[in-house]
Amino acid sequence: MEKLSEKAFSWEIDNFSERNGVIRSDPFTSGGCEWLLCVHPKGNLVDDHLSLFLHAVNPVSLLPGWRRRASYRLVLLNQSGKELRRTAGERRFFCAEAEGWGSQRMLPLTKLQEEGFLEDNKLTIEVYINVLKVVAEGNLTGNEMVDFRGFHVLNRQAVSVSNIFVLHPDVAVDIRSGIKEVKTAYMNILLGLVETLDKAPHSLSETELTNAESELSELEEAGFKLDWLKPKLEEVSLKRKQAASSHRVSPFECIDFLVKRFFLSCFSEH
Structure with missing residues (x-):
């Protein structure tokens, strides 16, 4: 394995133990390619370990068949620069089917919870990258089809599908159909459902929520x-009902409106 001596990026995360869900770094450039880091501080992929991954940025902006061959190393440090854990130097192909690589078992969560292990509750991550080969970079329309874990989706959907599998790796392990067209149809339904539930609850109609329940x-x-x-569906449904009830007109408001309308009509007639 070639020596990885040049640091590509350093990222300090404050209040680390209070973070939930995936944490994404700002994009950075190394070897003429854009990257970002994704951290799962509560063990989203493996329940008892912090997970850390290096991802290609905006894979949908790359031509079909794009590939990057790169060596990388991920290093965890505390605020004083003490090394807590590092991955072995890995050489991987980054592509549409595998746009992110890293470690599911980077560090046991019990270690992070030990008193004094993280100084001032700050975690620093360093990444070392050596890009060995870049193939087929460029722009595309996003309408090209790509195969992602057996699902044929539009290239512009690849990031959304990838995010679902990163956060929920077992989401599709029990799918009964092996027919490509059926699996693709199901994935489109799932993407549409996620998009619907990301909208503001008050903007959704009762029909949309009913359809969302049926689709789920x-x-x-x-x-x-x-x-x-x-x-998420239950939360959106509840918030939508609360928003609807807060905008209902009370009987007293109706009576007041009718009285005012009556007097206005009397004056208009004279």
């Missing part, structure tokens, strides 16, 4: 594991 049930029957999406 259909996907679960097809074998998708969507326990992570159910609470």
